[in-house]
Amino acid sequence: MSANRPAAVVVLAAGEGTRMKSATPKVLHSICGRSLVGHVVAAARELDPEHLVVVVGHAREQVTAHLAEIDPGVRTAVQHEQNGTGHAVRMALEELAASGAGPVEGTVVVLCGDTPLLTAETLRRLTDAHTADGNAVTVLTAVVPDATGYGRIVREGADGAVTAIVEHKDATEEQRAITEINSGVFAFDGRLLADALGKVRTDNSQGEEYLTDVLGILRAAGHRVGAAVAGDHREILGINNRVQLAEARRLLNERLLHEAMLSGVTVVDPATTWVDVTVTFEPDTVVHPGSQLQGATHVATNAEVGPNCTLKDTSVGAGARVSNTVADGAQVGEGSSVGPFAYLRPGTKLGLKTKAGTFVEMKNADVGEGTKVPHLSYVGDATIGEYTNIGAATVFVNYDGVAKHATTIGSHCRTGADNMFVAPVTVGDGAYTAAGSVITKDVPPGSLAVARGQQRNIEGWVARKRPGSAAAQAALATREEPEGGQ
């Protein structure tokens, strides 16, 4: 356990986020496979705080339910009216005190729920500086190209000590020229914070309790106020609208791909490759352009995915090749080949060295080692053994209009093209089926099943029924071919 383990992390997420123009609460919008508040909670978790409290208000039922799902250890504090960031933190501390945790002693970190790019590393630098300098409060600041809208960091004296944070709306022209801004992230001494929050007033342009006023209050009381400057100002980007949402997604994706590339993944075109935070790679893998890897997708060594794959919760085995494919909840075995143009749905399990080829759809299908389904087929609710070949244009007829049924095909089978396996049905090991068969009855091992109409040729039908037609002449010409002709 780190000596700098915070007593509590408080995440502010009660605001409405009107500029998103959305029925979904702002902090529940997601980037790279995680909600905005989920990113913040994940970074906070890495600090291993004793208490992790999220202040909820707007759409609190939805936000609370989401939090319970992603991190059951999170507590929520309700802020019924959004009376400002200071008021929100007060609600969190009161909730902790009321729940029996008592007044919070030690470091309290405050974050906003809409800053998904913030890293645990930066938070740790903040708490380390806070502890090392013995501060009552340490604010995370950043120097930004455009400070409009942000609270400005006012520094005074020879040592440039932070004396106050002035909100944009309350700032003078001179203060507005300051480019160092308040990120909204702080480390506080818990006891001093609670005292100071009781003294925050609302005589500002928004009539709110500003958390930022705590700095001036603590300083006036003779306590140390410090600042830590973020190395990369983009990390503190707050999301207020969907333009910023896209920007944050691009930045986070860039960061994730950067890490992947440094760990041995060839990303051919980072600009068109999109990954979730939960995606994992082994070294020596290749991702071709236009690919989206989502959820718990894993790509094992020497595998290649893309171009144009969307893989969700899918594992790609070592040396496998997956191209132009959509897969959800599928397992692709080592050395297998999938696509181009395959659709693997949940429950698809491809064994070693299998093939799911072009225009092949699979669902809830267990496909054994070395088995191939090369072309134009639907395989649903099926178990297929090893080293079997499924003919082109085969349909596993799994649905009778009421219920789904299963098909079992053995090992070393050769099924003909254009077969229908009408489930429930079983084809034994080593069996063959004829092309064009509709298999409705079980096929014993080693048999050939033929289930199609007998062919009948009606001689001279065209000459009689379509006399003088091009077809009739073409047929006639075959009879008049001179001796020795080709």
Ligand code: UD1
């Ligand atoms: C705040 C800071 C500003 C800083 C900026 C960084 C204050 C007074 N201002 O301004 O110095 O530069 O963040 O992005 O702190 N919230 C609540 N309850 C409330 C009000 C806000 O939970 O009553 C939450 C919001 O949901 C949001 C966060 O606090 O997650 C920040 O609130 P917001 O209104 O966006 O503050 P800013 O005006 O951006």
Ligand code: CA
């Ligand atoms: Ca904001």
